[in-house]
Amino acid sequence: MTQSGVSSQSVLERLGLSTPMDLVLHFPLRYEDETRLASLAQARPGRSLNAEGEVVSAHVVTRPRRQLVAQLRDDTGEIQLRWLHFYPSQLQQMQPGKRWRVRGEVRSGFNGILELVHPKVSQASAPLPQRLTPVYSSSEGLAQKSIMRAIESACAQLQLTDTLPEPVLAELGLMSFEDAIRTLHWPRPQEDIHALELRTHPAWVRVKFDELLAQQLSLANARASRQLRRATPLPPVPASKSEAPSLTEALLAHLPFELTGSQTRCLQEIYADLLKPHPMHRLLQGDVGSGKTIVAMLAALRAVENGQQAAVMAPTEILAGQHYLKFDAWSKALGLRCVWLCAGLGAKVKRQALADIESGQAHLIVGTQALIQDGVVFHNLGLAIVDEQHRFGVSQRLALSRKSDHDLLPHQLTMSATPIPRTLAMTFFADLDVSVIDERPPGRKPVKTKLVSAGRRDEVIASIGHAVRDGGQAYWVCPLVEESEALELQTATQTYETLASMLPDLRVGMVHGRLHPNEKSQVMQNFSAGEIDLLVATTVIEVGVDVPNAALMVIEHAERFGLAQLHQLRGRVGRGSEQSVCILLYEQPLSQQAQVRLRAMYETEDGFEIARRDLQLRGPGEILGSRQSGLALLRFADYEADALWVEKARDLAAHLRETYPEIAQAHLDRWLQGRQEFLNG
Ligand code: ADP
Ligand code: MG
DSSP states (O other), X not given: OOOOHHHHHHHHHHTTOOSHHHHHTOOOSEEEOOSSOBOGGGOOTTSEEEEEEEEEEEEEEOSSSOEEXXXXXXXXXXXXXXXXXXXXXXXXXXXXXXXXXXXXXXXXXXXGOEEEESOEEEETTOOOOSSOEEEOOOOTTOOHHHHHHHHHHHHHHHTTOOSSOHHHHHHHTOOOHHHHHHHHHSOOTTSOXXXXXXXXXXXXXXXXXXXXXXXXXXXXXXXXXXXHSBOOOOOOOOGGGOSSOOXXXXXXXXXXXXXXXXXXXXXXXXXXXXXXXXXXXXXXXXXXXXXXXXXXXXXXXXXXXXXXXXXXXXXXXXXXXXXXXXXXXXXXXXXXXXXXXXXXXXXXXXHHHHHHHHHTOOSEEEESGGGGSTTOOOSOEEEEEEESGGGSOHHHHHHHHTTSSTTBOOEEEEEEOSOOOHHHHHHHTTTSEEEEEOSOOTTOOOXXXXXXXXXXXXXXXXXXXXXXXXTOEEEEEOOOOSSOHHHXXXXXXXXXXXXXXXXXXXXXXXXXXXXXXXXXXXXXXXXXXXXXXXXXEOGGGTTTOOOTTEEEEEETTGGGSOHHHHHHHHTTSSOSSSOOEEEEXXXXXXXXXXXXXXXXXXXXXXXXXXXXXXXXXXXXXXXXXXXXXXXXXXXXXXTTTTHHHHHHHHHHHHHHHHHOHHHHHHHHHHHHTTTTGGGOO
């Protein structure tokens, strides 16, 4: 097939290969060794063969279907060649007595005869290639030869000059960029093909390192540009200002518990950031139930003590509502005004809320995405707190920060219960400082997790009855129905009816995504207040809900949930002093992945361990939301396998930025081609 230049260009673009650098980095999937000839006696099924021989015979056979079969012989043995489709010219080619070079994968055919099906046929005795032959991923209509030519000309155009100076390469033991690229596309026969294909070869190390360096440079740039922005410093209020205890002291005295060591440490890290005239950009990370909310409240108070407002935004109405209940109760105890804002507010209430936010009457503002809408004008927003930030889009997260006046940005605290392993956090959130609450409030008993087959559903229902009669409360989480929210609702309603009729003396409630926001928060308040014994829920309760008296959770069709989601759900129990139980009801047969997930849930309650296993199952991009992290910048390097190189790249990035900014820039230009803009949020 012939290709015009224009059409192969457009095919290349469809493959995502539009710039010379794209082409240079389009590495082969595998390699074929055509640099040596084997004898026919060396043919082994499943291996490739490159050999020469003489045609002994060739026939068109018609059974079981029309095909061309030929025999080829050398001094050591014979092999059969077979074509299921062929042109008359090929029959011509296979005249007995002719010599050919053939190449293909050896198969064991009918009666165990070794054969090559549709072999590549070329002139015998032609010079052998000096390099291994690359095989590229392609799409229909684009021949390997066209890709190869395009890559060769891209390499010539870029000249493959090194962005890094020789001494740096020597110190890190890296090969030159040109060597690496040439080795990856056209390896010499003595190269370790296995290492090339496994991507462990030194040529790969160089490419991965370059990529990591570009990523670290761009994250460092994003951090530096944040240092140029200004924010109001929020120092502790001097004791001299008043005789009375500060708001912070008052709240601490009011709490029925002491902060854990971890909470105190995280708070100190936040306080230290708030002193600075640049916006804080800190992630407060802590497993479910670790007590992030009070830390957020104390941070918010620091803003209020400085005469500034603090806002808390959460992704769902239920979660935001839970925060509001707590922030409002604490505010009332301190004589502060906390305002609630969500989409479903009545016109009058909303007008009042907006007025209070604008006039500064509202010290604390808690709500959903409603906080970032146009009509909301803050008096002076000093601190923006975003909970479960990975559920928001980037633009939404940034929008709250932009809600400040003039050119001052508010400090930003994000909270997440998605535990991110240390290497990952250090590497990919280089523009985010991370504080981790790695300790649970004292007195918590571990949740007992049971895996129960769905066949024993009735027994499980009966056990809910017992638990509630002993004064407890329970959740029943309905299966996730990915295809349809309507179906999910239907399932929840049916479950609700079944449970209500099987447990007639229980007060059963239901909450799901289709409820009006006001109804939703009403149900949650009733459950919190102990007026509902058993709450039938869809995954809307997944994040943040905090009802310590609920010590039993049943998750139906647990096999359908993701690991992180199960962990979040289970985190709703185990919050009080009672022994909590989480029953994972599953339906047979279990897929392999589902087995791994359920086993992980059974074996551990440690959020970091769960996250580690989840990472293995799903890969980091899905967990972190690749757009939010530096992960989007990585195609070749692997955060875990290449962790050592990550640290070296980070160190070199710092050194280059400081000492050789033009090298840093050249490296970024080559590698990122404008893909870094989203990091500059
Ligand atoms: P999460 O980190 O999941 O948001 P929360 O902030 O909702 O956790 O806290 C979970 C529960 O632990 C809440 O009931 C909270 O009042 C309680 N809590 C928080 N800190 C402490 C502490 N230091 N000692 C005892 N209980 C605490
Ligand atoms: Mg929470």
